[in-house]
Amino acid sequence: MTGYDWISFTTDYGLSDGYVAACHGVVARLAPAVRVIDVTHLVPPGDVARGAEVLAQTVGHLPPAVHVAVVDPGVGTDRRGVALGTPGGLLVGPDNGLLIPAAEALGGVTEAVELTNPDWLAPQVSRTFHGRDVFAPVAARLAAGAPLPQAGPALDPAALVRLPAPPVRVTDGWVEAPVATVDHFGNVQLALAGSALDRFGGTLGVHRADGSPAEVHTARRGGTFGDVPPGGLVAHVDSAGRAALAVNGGRAADLLAVTAGDRVRLHRSGVVDPPDDTMD
Structure with missing residues (x-):
C-alpha cells in the first residue's frame, strides 16, 4: 500500500480550546508515524471562503500530503463529508466549497468519495465535531495507505459544492x-x-x-x-x-x-x- 508521510490541518477551531489537540490525537493513535503540519487554526469562525483561500495558497508549497480542512458551519446537517483525489495529494473535509480551490491548485479533482464507511469513523460520531470523529480518522487511514475508494461511494466531481466566483x-x-x-x-x-x-x-x-x-x-x-x-x-x-x-x-x-x-x-x-x- 502507498500512503503519505504528512497530513496538513486547516481549521477555524482557534487555539484556546482542545479541539486541535483532539484531532492530532486521533491521527497519532491511528497513524503514529505520520507527521502533521498545522496550516492555521485561526480562520475566522465559519468563513469558508477565507479558509479556502488560505488552503489553496498554501498546499502547493507543502510536501505531498493528505490535506484536512474543517471550516464547517453546516456540521451535523445533510452536507456531505468528502475525500478528494488530485494529482498532488488528497483532501478531506466538508463538501461546502472549502476544498475545491486547493484541489484545483493540486491539479484538479480526479476522484471523489463520500465519507460513509462506518469502519473508518469514530465508534460514536458527534454531530458537532466531525473534525475529530470523521475527517481526522479518515485522513489518518488514507495517510497510512488505505485506498480512497474504501472510504465510501464514488461521487461525480462535477456535483461537488463550489463557492461562487467573486464578482469583478x-x-x-x-x-x-x-x-x-x-x-x-x-x-x-x-x-x-x-x-x-x-x-x-x-x-x-x-x-x-x-x-x-x-x-x-x-x-x-x-x-x-x-x-x-x-x-x-x-x-x-x-x-x-x-x-x-x-x-x-x-x-x-x-x-x-x-x-x-x-x-x-x-x-x-x-x-x-x-x-x-x-x-x-
Missing part, C-alpha cells in the same frame, strides 16, 4: 474587486489576478467601493513594501500572484477601512465613478 467589475478606467483576504500585517489581497495592475501607470487611485462618499487614496505601483516611503500605499503583485495593497510600516486594511468581502476600486487618476461598467 472592469471598465477602461477602473477595476473593482472584493477583498479576498486581510493578513496578519493588514495587507489587503484582492480577488484579482496581479496582471490586472498592468492597466495602470506608476500611480493609481484606490478607494472602498461601498456606495458611500469615497475617500480616494493614491497608491504607487511597486514590487515590494519598501518601494514607497514609510506610510505610503503600494499596489503590488503578492506572493500568491494576486493584486494586493500594502502600507510600508502600516496596515492597508486600516487605511482603506476594509475587511474580507468589502469591495475596492482601483482607478486611473480622475476616473472614480464612470457611468457604465461591465462584469467579468
Whole structure:
C-alpha cells in the first residue's frame, strides 16, 4: 500500500480550546508515524471562503500530503463529508466549497468519495465535531495507505459544492474587486489576478467601493513594501500572484477601512465613478 508521510490541518477551531489537540490525537493513535503540519487554526469562525483561500495558497508549497480542512458551519446537517483525489495529494473535509480551490491548485479533482464507511469513523460520531470523529480518522487511514475508494461511494466531481466566483467589475478606467483576504500585517489581497495592475501607470487611485462618499487614496505601483516611503500605499503583485495593497510600516486594511468581502476600486487618476461598467 502507498500512503503519505504528512497530513496538513486547516481549521477555524482557534487555539484556546482542545479541539486541535483532539484531532492530532486521533491521527497519532491511528497513524503514529505520520507527521502533521498545522496550516492555521485561526480562520475566522465559519468563513469558508477565507479558509479556502488560505488552503489553496498554501498546499502547493507543502510536501505531498493528505490535506484536512474543517471550516464547517453546516456540521451535523445533510452536507456531505468528502475525500478528494488530485494529482498532488488528497483532501478531506466538508463538501461546502472549502476544498475545491486547493484541489484545483493540486491539479484538479480526479476522484471523489463520500465519507460513509462506518469502519473508518469514530465508534460514536458527534454531530458537532466531525473534525475529530470523521475527517481526522479518515485522513489518518488514507495517510497510512488505505485506498480512497474504501472510504465510501464514488461521487461525480462535477456535483461537488463550489463557492461562487467573486464578482469583478472592469471598465477602461477602473477595476473593482472584493477583498479576498486581510493578513496578519493588514495587507489587503484582492480577488484579482496581479496582471490586472498592468492597466495602470506608476500611480493609481484606490478607494472602498461601498456606495458611500469615497475617500480616494493614491497608491504607487511597486514590487515590494519598501518601494514607497514609510506610510505610503503600494499596489503590488503578492506572493500568491494576486493584486494586493500594502502600507510600508502600516496596515492597508486600516487605511482603506476594509475587511474580507468589502469591495475596492482601483482607478486611473480622475476616473472614480464612470457611468457604465461591465462584469467579468
